[in-house]
Amino acid sequence: MIDLRSDTVTQPSDGMREAMARAEVGDDVYGEDPTVNRLQERAAELMGKECALFVPSGTMANLLAFLAQTRPGDSIILSESAHPFHYENANVAMIGGLLTRTIDDPLGKVTAEQVTEKMVQIDDPHCSQTTLAAIENTTNRGGGAYYGYEEVEAIGRVCHDRGLRLHCDGARIFNAAVAGNIDACYLARPCDTICFCLSKGLGAPVGSLLCGDRETIHRARRFRKMLGGGMRQAGILAAAGLYALEHHLDDVPEDHRRAGRFRRALEEAGVRFPLPSPTNIVYVEIPDADRAVSRLAECGVRVNPPRAGWLRVVFHRDISDEMLETAIEAFKQALGK
Ligand SMILES: Cc1ncc(COP(=O)(O)O)c(C=O)c1O
Structure with missing residues (x-):
């Protein structure tokens, strides 16, 4: 067949399986898995962020980004085509207690103007306050459309001017970087948090990285444990991720x-x-x-x-x-x- x-159906390559078998491991809930630590450092470096957290899936990475940067009752801005809106089982509502304010675009992309129009920050006891916007780069339901640096920068600017955080669901951020001929860290720069998947184009069996500032990632780590995503000798999986970043990106x-x-x-x-x-x-x-x-x-x-x-x-x-x-x-x- x-x-x-x-792009999630890939089999681990021989070299990747070997790296997994050889991985040095420890208990990552104690922060003692050297391979997970190395992967997190590498991911943070690639995205130009202070810290990164290894999580089982892109779904959990997005949810942790929302939980760590909002409070229940807040509202978040997303494209109507966004993965968390369509395919993450209403977890933002159920677990995050968040209201979604969606923007309709066939390519799953939003503009700075559209994001601005959707922000609600009025001092009115009727209204949920908007505290975060999220973009998807590349877009899954939008046919792999990608944002260039200027577009992300413009969205980051309007968010930060109004005190909103910006999250990027970069499940396929390296596809965006290749298509836009730009280093992924520039696409990450205007975003407070960015996650990317190892288990899509990079060919690893499991895992995503959520990257951001130290305090946000610290909060995300607590939520990861709360959701049952604290893994023990996860270095076996992280080794596949490190191998993918070293050998499969090209x-x-x-x-x-x-x-x-x-x-x-x-x-x-x-x-x-x-x-x-x-x-x-x-x-x-x-x-x-x-x-x-x-x-x-x-x-x-x-x-x-x-x-x-x-x-x-x-x-x-x-x-x-x-x-x-x-x-x-x-x-x-x-x-x-
Ligand atoms: C854009 C995007 N975000 C998030 C996810 C979720 O990733 P996972 O399947 O690892 O939960 C996917 C999965 O296809 C995706 O395409």
Whole structure:
């Protein structure tokens, strides 16, 4: 099977498995796992932040960022397409006690003007006060759209002018950095916190890092324990993350190149695309998406139908050029092109 459902389906590489087996470990709830500590230091360095915290998932990283920087009853600003709004089981409401003020944009991106319009900070006992805004870079439901430095900087400025914190869900921040030809730490700079995933394009089996200032990360650490995310000999997992940062980062541009080749080949065959595809995620327009999923599966290709009339195709490090060409032919066949 050629699995294009998500960039989370990758298998750990041989070198990564070896690094995991050799990892020096300790009890991380006591802060004594040297490999976790090294990963956290490396993540903080890459994002240009004081500290980082290793957490089991992107979902937990986002939730910790919200918990550590807001109080129950506050409101937060998000795109209507944001992962925490759609796919994190209402945890911001249930656990954070937060109200979401959402902005509608097909690419899942928000502008500084839209963020400003959504801020509520009036001294009126009726109104929840807005204390945080979050952006997603790159956007999952927006076809992998990315923010450039100026856009993030403008959003950071309006947030900080009004005393709001800015969080970046950078699950795929390295895809944004590659697409924008910029070091990821510049995309992180205007944000108070940023998280990124090791288990997507970087090919590690588990884990995300939440990065920010010392005090915020200290608070996040308490919430991580509260939520059951305190891990013990987690160095085995952190070793995979360190390996990914050292050896797999350079492969990210290949995923974008393959996504581009896939899109161009199918465009030439008359297939339509509802959104631009600047990074590793391609949405395909197709009237009967469920039927197309079954026909593609018969041809050995797995994809997801994220919404009516759309297929989602995601390129990742386990897709070779040969698999790409096979997938293109399977799509042509399945879509009758
Ligand atoms: C943009 C974005 N944020 C957060 C997450 C959540 O990550 P996890 O599945 O590790 O909880 C995802 C997962 O696909 C994502 O795409």
